[in-house]
Amino acid sequence: MQLSIQNLSKTYSNGVQALNNVSLTIPKGMFGLLGPNGAGKSTLMRTIATLQDADSGSIMLDDINVMENPQAIRERLGYLPQDFGLYPKISAEVMLDHIAQMKGVGNRGERKELVASLLEKVNLYNHRKKALGTYSGGMRQRFGIAQALAGNPNLIIVDEPTAGLDPTERNRFYNLLSEIGENTIIILSTHIVEDVSTLCSNMAIICNGEVLMDGKPADGLSQLQQNIFAKIIKKDELETYKQNYKVISTKLKEGNLALRVEAESNPGEGFEHVEPNLEDVYFSHISKKVDPITL
Incomplete structure (x- = not known):
């Protein structure tokens, strides 16, 4: 069926x-x-x-x-x-x-x-x-x-x-x-x-x-396996980071922002590689049409 x-x-x-x-x-x-x-x-x-x-x-x-x-x-x-x-x-x-x-x-x-x-x-x-x-x-x-x-x-x-x-x-x-x-x-x-x-x-x-x-959620995760990086930034720095990186999500953490970006290699500047989750898959695709930070 x-x-x-x-x-x-x-x-x-x-x-x-x-x-x-x-x-x-x-x-x-x-x-x-x-x-x-x-x-x-x-x-x-x-x-x-x-x-x-x-x-x-x-x-x-x-x-x-x-x-x-x-x-x-x-x-x-x-x-x-x-x-x-x-x-x-x-x-x-x-x-x-x-x-x-x-x-x-x-x-x-x-x-x-x-x-x-x-x-x-x-x-x-x-x-x-x-x-x-x-x-x-x-x-x-x-x-x-x-x-x-x-x-x-x-x-x-x-x-x-x-x-x-x-x-x-x-x-x-x-x-x-x-x-x-x-x-x-x-x-x-x-x-x-x-x-x-x-x-x-x-x-x-x-x-x-x-x-x-x-497709399957696992397929979406595998496509981003090496491409998600995270960093804690100050809230007033967000617009600068959005101009320089593909920011796919942010979460408030102890008054600062936990930033996640998608990139083909480590951007440096304190970013660390993290394992992708399904939210990353979702926001990565949504960002092709709209700014996910404003949703």
Whole structure:
């Protein structure tokens, strides 16, 4: 089972090109889609989920043409958008039962077992009788994950899924996705590099609607193996260093800046070679389109 996206493009009526000739082949398992806000990730997710049309290109799930047969995909799809609405006065249990019924689980007994299992997985079973309007942000996000899993989908799309989750909830979410990702295509769209490095065996980086990198995280790391150097500088020195080096990231450290640059050889001047991480891979590619320091 695989999802094949070929030459997908989308320009909105205001002239913004959200997708520019995007091509990806996504196999079974966890696939991370990394990019800054406004990169085109949500547009791509909505297009795959048949919520909007592309201007050109094609999407195939095995032998199913997504753009020509949207209903066939909807029956196999679990989708958690970045912003999703809830009926505030309905309980989680009742709402999830309704969603499961819409996804084709007709037997009442099967639905009851499915609803209980899903709410247990996302740690909401003890809150199943509460109205959704009383849920905190993290609880709402966990309910969204549960509804995306209803009906045993073959393709699951989650857009910024760990937003609003505390560290314990995030770990629970990681474990849940790892478990179901063994037999399902899961697309994890996020700007949080940790989500991808923790979960995904394949990934892509997208910026300004273009795919800048597509492959395994280890491949991206190997390409930068000898090219990342670090140094502590004063904050007022940053602009000078940006003019002279390819600065890919900075972090505040005890009032100063921990600077990381990409170079073919050691720049000297106190820089030290460091092992690259996935953040370096991300910022190295993003810097080809935008200044990563201003993101």
